[in-house]
Amino acid sequence: MVLPIVAFGDPVLRKKGKEIHKEYPKLDELIENMFDTMYGARGIGLAAPQIGVPIRLFLVDATPFEDDEDLTEEERALCASFKKVFINAKILSEEGDEWVFNEGCLSIPNVNEDVFRKPKIxxxxxxxxxxxxxxxxxxxxxRIIQHEYDHIEGILFTDKLSPLKKRLIKGKLANISKGKTDVAYRMRFPQAKKKR
Incomplete structure (x- = not known):
C-alpha cells in the first residue's frame, strides 16, 4: 500500500527515531508498504519518519544507479543488486575526504542541492x-545510507547546507510545508489549508 510521504515542516521529521524489537506490530507489512511508497515516488531510499513513524527503520534500493555513467563500473555493479532493509542502525565510523553530490529528498520535493559527505562508513x-x-x-x-540514516536521527539534508544556501531555499521550504509545490506522489503537508 502506498502511503503519503510527510513533507518538510512536520515535527516527525525532527524526532530521533526509537529503536524497535522483533515483535514490533505488523513490521513486515510496514516494510512492504514503505517499499511500495518509495517505488511509487520513484525514490531510492525511504526512512520510517518520512511516513510519520518515528522509529529507527529505513530501506534502500540503489538499482536505479546501475546505469549512471558518472559512477565507476564497480559502483554500478554494486548498485545493480543493492536492496536492503536497515533496522536500529548505528554508524560506527565515517572515513575519508568529504566529496560532494547533488542530493534530493522525497520529503522536500523539487529541491536538490550539493551536499558534502565522507565516502566510507x-x-x-x-x-x-x-x-x-x-x-x-x-x-x-x-551516501544513500547516510542520507536515510540522518532521517532516523531527525536530520535533513538541507541542515548540511551553508547559511547562504539555506537562506536561498527558505521560501521554497516554506511553500513545501504549505503544500505549494508540484509533486507526482501522495504527500502530507503540515501547514496546508486542505490535505491533499
Whole structure:
C-alpha cells in the first residue's frame, strides 16, 4: 500500500527515531508498504519518519544507479543488486575526504542541492529478520545510507547546507510545508489549508 510521504515542516521529521524489537506490530507489512511508497515516488531510499513513524527503520534500493555513467563500473555493479532493509542502525565510523553530490529528498520535493559527505562508513544494523550485521559501505551506496540514516536521527539534508544556501531555499521550504509545490506522489503537508 502506498502511503503519503510527510513533507518538510512536520515535527516527525525532527524526532530521533526509537529503536524497535522483533515483535514490533505488523513490521513486515510496514516494510512492504514503505517499499511500495518509495517505488511509487520513484525514490531510492525511504526512512520510517518520512511516513510519520518515528522509529529507527529505513530501506534502500540503489538499482536505479546501475546505469549512471558518472559512477565507476564497480559502483554500478554494486548498485545493480543493492536492496536492503536497515533496522536500529548505528554508524560506527565515517572515513575519508568529504566529496560532494547533488542530493534530493522525497520529503522536500523539487529541491536538490550539493551536499558534502565522507565516502566510507562502517554501519551496525539489523536486517528484516533481526539478524545483526556490521558492514563497510562506500561510494554512492554509503551516501544513500547516510542520507536515510540522518532521517532516523531527525536530520535533513538541507541542515548540511551553508547559511547562504539555506537562506536561498527558505521560501521554497516554506511553500513545501504549505503544500505549494508540484509533486507526482501522495504527500502530507503540515501547514496546508486542505490535505491533499
Amino acid at each position: 562502517t554501519l551496525q544494523y539489523m536486517d528484516e529478520n533481526f539478524e545483526e550485521h556490521t558492514e563497510v559501505f562506500d561510494g554512492i551506496v554509503a
